[in-house]
Amino acid sequence: MTLSLALEARDLSQLPSRRDEDWRWTDLRGLIRELPAPSPEATADVSAGPFGTEGEAELLVVNGRVCGDAGLLVLREGEARVVRLRFVSATAATGHGVKLAVSLAPGAHLTLLESYEGQAPDYLVDAALNVRLETGARLERVVLAGDHAEGVSVSTASVSLAPGADFAQTVLTDGARRQRLETRVEHPGESAVVRMDGAYLIADRRHADLTTAVNHSGTDGTTDQLVKGVVADQGRGVFQGRITVSPGADRTDARMGHHALLLSDRAEVNAKPELLIFADDVACAHGNTVGALDEDALFYAQQRGIPEAEARAMLTEAFIGEVIDRIVHNGAREVARAWAAKRRVG
Amino acid sequence: MLSIKNLHARVEAAEILKGLSLELPAGEVHAIMGPNGAGKSTLSYVLTGRQGYEVTDGTATLDGEDLLSLEANERAARGVFLSFQYPLEIPGVPAMTFLRTAMNAQHKARGEPEVSATEFLKRAREVAGQLKMDFDMLKRPLNVGFSGGEKKRMEIFQMAMLSPRLLILDETDSGLDIDALKIVADGVNALRSPDRAMLVITHYQRLLDYIRPDKVHVLAAGRIAATGGPELAHELEREGYDKYARAA
Ligand SMILES: Nc1ncnc2c1ncn2[C@@H]1O[C@H](COP(=O)(O)OP(=O)(O)OP(=O)(O)O)[C@@H](O)[C@H]1O
Ligand SMILES: [Mg+2]
Numbered sequence: 001m002t003l004s005l006a007l008e009a010r011d012l013s014q015l016p017s018r019r020d021e022d023w024r025w026t027d028l029r030g031l032i033r034e035l036p037a038p039s040p041e042a043t044a045d046v047s048a049g050p051f052g053t054e055g056e057a058e059l060l061v062v063n064g065r066v067c068g069d070a071g072l073l074v075l076r077e078g079e080a081r082v083v084r085l086r087f088v089s090a091t092a093a094t095g096h097g098v099k100l101a102v103s104l105a106p107g108a109h110l111t112l113l114e115s116y117e118g119q120a121p122d123y124l125v126d127a128a129l130n131v132r133l134e135t136g137a138r139l140e141r142v143v144l145a146g147d148h149a150e151g152v153s154v155s156t157a158s159v160s161l162a163p164g165a166d167f168a169q170t171v172l173t174d175g176a177r178r179q180r181l182e183t184r185v186e187h188p189g190e191s192a193v194v195r196m197d198g199a200y201l202i203a204d205r206r207h208a209d210l211t212t213a214v215n216h217s218g219t220d221g222t223t224d225q226l227v228k229g230v231v232a233d234q235g236r237g238v239f240q241g242r243i244t245v246s247p248g249a250d251r252t253d254a255r256m257g258h259h260a261l262l263l264s265d266r267a268e269v270n271a272k273p274e275l276l277i278f279a280d281d282v283a284c285a286h287g288n289t290v291g292a293l294d295e296d297a298l299f300y301a302q303q304r305g306i307p308e309a310e311a312r313a314m315l316t317e318a319f320i321g322e323v324i325d326r327i328v329h330n331g332a333r334e335v336a337r338a339w340a341a342k343r344r345v346g
Numbered sequence: 347m348l349s350i351k352n353l354h355a356r357v358e359a360a361e362i363l364k365g366l367s368l369e370l371p372a373g374e375v376h377a378i379m380g381p382n383g384a385g386k387s388t389l390s391y392v393l394t395g396r397q398g399y400e401v402t403d404g405t406a407t408l409d410g411e412d413l414l415s416l417e418a419n420e421r422a423a424r425g426v427f428l429s430f431q432y433p434l435e436i437p438g439v440p441a442m443t444f445l446r447t448a449m450n451a452q453h454k455a456r457g458e459p460e461v462s463a464t465e466f467l468k469r470a471r472e473v474a475g476q477l478k479m480d481f482d483m484l485k486r487p488l489n490v491g492f493s494g495g496e497k498k499r500m501e502i503f504q505m506a507m508l509s510p511r512l513l514i515l516d517e518t519d520s521g522l523d524i525d526a527l528k529i530v531a532d533g534v535n536a537l538r539s540p541d542r543a544m545l546v547i548t549h550y551q552r553l554l555d556y557i558r559p560d561k562v563h564v565l566a567a568g569r570i571a572a573t574g575g576p577e578l579a580h581e582l583e584r585e586g587y588d589k590y591a592r593a594a
Contacts, residue, residue, distance in 0.1 A: 299396050300434040304448035304504065305422035305455065314447060318438025318487075 003028060003154045004097040004126040010035055025238040025270045026180050026209040032152065036095045036124060039063035044090035044119055050144045050339065051113040054331035055082030062088045064096030064125070073100060075108035075137075082111040082329070087127050088119060089151060095124035102129055104137035106162075111329045112141045116155065118148030118176065129157040133165035141169040142332040144339060147176035149206060156182045163190030163218070170327050171198040172336055174343050175206030175235060182211040189218025189249050198227040199323040201316075201343040202235030202267075209238035216249040216279075223253070228323050229260040230316045231267040242274040249279040256286040261293055261319060263312070317341060347372040347543045348393075348512055353404035355392045362388045364568035365404070370512075373540040377554055377579060378547045380565035381587045386547045387431050389565070390516045394428045395421050408512060422448075423455035425511030429501040429518045431547075436488040442470065444488045445504055452508065473506045477533050494521030502533045513537065513544040519553040531556030551583040566590040 001023075006014035016022070017029030042063050049058075060067045072083050087098070104110055116127070125147075133139055147153045153176050161167055171181050185194055200208045214223050229237040237260060245252045260269040273288045293315055301311035320340045327333040348370040355363040362385045370376050380386055392399045393406060395418035406413045413421055436444055450460050461469075474481050477499055489497050498518055505513060515534065519527055534544070534557050546557055554562075554576065562578040564571045564587070571590040572578065 294434075295397065297434045297436055299418060300430065300436070301444070301448070302418035303394050303396075303422055303428055303430075304444070304508070305419050305452035306448050307419045307451060308417070310447070310451065311419075314439060314444075315436070318436070321438045 002126070003124065004099075004128060006035065007095050007097045007124065007126055022211070022240070025236075025240075026178060026207070028152070028178065031178055032124070036093050036122070039089070039091050039094035039096035039123065041065060042090040044088050046086065046088055049084060049086045049115045049117060050146055051084050051115060051332065051335055054329075054335065055084050055111065055113055057081060058084040058086065060086050060088065061098055061100075061127075063090055063094070064098040066098070066100070070100060073102045073110075073112075075104045075110055077105040078107045079105070080109035082113065085112055085114045086117060087115065087125065087155075088117045089123040089125045089148070089153075090119045091123065092120035093122040097126040097128070099128045099130070102131040102139070104133045104139060106134040107136045108134070109138045110140075111332070112139060113329075113332055114141060114143045116143075116145040116147050116153060118146065118151040118153070121148050121150035123148070124152045125154070127155045129155075131157055131159040133159070133161045133167055135162045135164045137162070138166040139168070140328050141167075142327055142329065142336065143169065143171040143173075143181065144335070145171065145173035145176075145179065145181055145208075147179055149177065149204065151176045151179075153179045154182070155180070156184070158184050160186040161188055161192045161194070163188050163192055166193045168195040168328065169197065170323065170336070171210060172339060173198075173200050173208045173210070175200065175202040175208035175237075178207045180209040180211060182209075184212070185214040187214050187216045187218075187221050187223065189216055189221030189252065192221055194221070194223040195326065196223065196225045197323050197326055198239075199320050199340070200229040200231070200237045201320065201340065202229070202237050203232045205234045207236045207238070209240070211238070211240040213242045213244070214254075215244045215246060216252045216254070217246045219248070219250045219252070221249065221252050223255070225256045226323055226326065227258045228320055229269060230263060230320065231260065231269055232263040234264070234266045236268040236270070239269070239271045239273070241272070242276065244276045245279045245282050245284075247278045250281050252279060253283045255284070258288045259319075260290045261316060262290060263293065263316075348406070348408055348545075350406045351404055353389075353392065353406060354402045355388060356400050356402055357388060357398060361402070362568055363392065366565070366569045368563065368570055370543045370545060372543050374560040375538065375544040375546060375557060377559040377562045378545060378565050379549065379562060379579060379582055381591060384565045385568045386565050387516055390428050390514050390545075390547065393514060394418055394426060419451065420455065422510075423452045427505050427508060427510035427513050429498070429505055429513070429515045431516040431520070433489050433497040433501055435490045437490050438487055441484045441486060441488040441500065445470075445507055448504075449508060469507065473503055476536070477503055477506070478529050479503060495523060495526050498522055499526060499530060502530050506533055506537065509537070511542050513542065514547070515544065516547045517549065518546075519548055519550060527553065528556060551579045554579050564590050
């Protein structure tokens with residue numbers, strides 16, 4: 001059951017629904033009553049994406065059509081580059097899917113600045129990335145999901161790593177009408193390293209779902225995850241994080257943290273952090289907290305003269321800042337910081 | 347400058363301040379002493395506008411203006427500063443950033459121009475030097491992981507930077523070692539001026555050897571039970587609060 005199947009087969013019954021355990025908080029079946037017409041070929045205003053001119057190359061995908069050389073995402077041995085990958089949904093009330101392959105030969109190094117840009121309401125988009133990292137390859141993926149408030153968007157990255165590969169990602173989103181950003185990683189252990197961070201800043205009636213699954217199948221692998229969210233108004237944030245340490249994946253080091261702030265009584269966070277451990281000598285830590293902004297800290301800031309709204313913004317920005325600080329690419333980190341400052345919620 | 351009349355305030359359901367009156371003229375330093383739980387910190391929170399502290403009767407004015415109807419940040423902009431008994435930690439916000447934000451917010455509220463980054467930095471270095479603080483500490487998230495004494499010093503640093511008019515020090519001496527106490531007291535004394543006033547809440551006479559008060563009040567059971575000169579502090583040190591607890 002996936003959105004892409006439903007779009008391809010034009011069959012509503014293929015949509016994931018709340019009866020699917022993995023989708024219970026991000027019901028598409030109940031939301032989508034009718035499949036929209038396929039998105040047309042469109043010329044969108046694509047002058048500048050959220051990453052501006054960071055990096056040296058750009059690959060545009062408009063309404064599911066790849067405009068440019070998808071080979072930018074295929075790196076030969078030892079190659080290195082920074083690529084902006086922009087998924088633009090330009091036409092209202094239409095739907096489209098797209099599949100792309102990212103492949104890094106041994107020792108290659110890619111920084112992928114990936115953006116979702118919703119320019120019209122009521123679209124459906126399904127984007128799938130198939131990612132393969134060979135030995136010693138490095139990928140930093142920074143995703144900025146800027147969907148339309150009335151867009152429905154699903155992005156799925158399936159990542160497979162060779163021993164010694166290094167995969168790091170940071171997913172930043174302010175949600176959509178319904179939005180799911182999912183990452184699945186096959187982790188071979190063997191000194192491969194994974195960092196999988198995320199931040200969601202959700203207001204109004206928006207919805208964002210960050211779902212991740214990492215499967216450690218070999219010894220000595222590392223996964224480090226930090227996801228933080230701030231939800232205001234009637235927004236809803238979903239975090240589903242699963243790290244599986246399979247039998248034999250001894251000496252795995254897995255850390256998962258998910259922390260969310262609720263800024264209103266009607267804001268909602270659904271969290272399901274899971275560490276499933278079937279191996280020995282495993283170092284694991286996880287923390288999951290959902291709470292309100294620290295009222296005492298808020299008063300302290302106000303006592304120093306900072307108006308309440310500004311104090312709230314300062315504290316929530318600092319809260320999210322911990323995730324943003326971990327972005328390695330300097331330009332992307334600053335873009336992310338500016339994004340968080342602008343998306344101040346509450 | 348500060349005039350408190352018949353102040354009654356409750357926290358949760360309990361009435362803590364029960365008809366407290368106090369006159370603090372400009373240029374003076376008044377000490378407030380009193381047993382644990384008497385309501386000293388409650389008074390400081392009521393004056394600074396903390397939520398959950400409900401005033402049920404009485405008035406508090408600063409230069410004739412009603413303080414109690416102002417937001418906490420508006421009171422700060424009018425020059426009210428509280429050095430907290432337990433300073434809060436602000437994760438992720440460097441002390442310098444926090445303070446600069448606060449300073450500019452106050453300036454904005456008063457219609458004064460922003461302080462430039464260089465001007466701010468220059469002044470911060472000066473004040474940190476006076477308080478013998480490691481300047482690098484100001485780059486760390488405010489109070490996070492600071493020792494008790496470091497937090498108190500950071501309070502005085504902020505106070506000196508913001509140069510308020512009404513200074514309320516709630517047990518600023520607790521947690522300070524002997525040298526730090528002297529440094530902090532020097533910092534406070536440097537702020538004494540004819541157009542400022544200070545309320546110094548403390549349990550110990552020792553602080554008052556450094557910061558010489560014009561008057562000493564005993565706060566017991568939610569009101570001012572006695573007022574005297576500096577000698578009152580010595581008497582309390584010898585005899586304790588027994589007499590006032592009984593009277594209440
Ligand atoms: N949030 C609260 N809920 C209930 N009671 C409270 C609350 N805060 C303070 N109190 C009570 O109010 C009374 C006065 O407290 P306050 O902190 O003002 O005392 P204090 O004079 O500052 O004491 P200390 O010398 O120990 O600092 C105490 O009995 C305390 O338990
Ligand atoms: Mg107290």
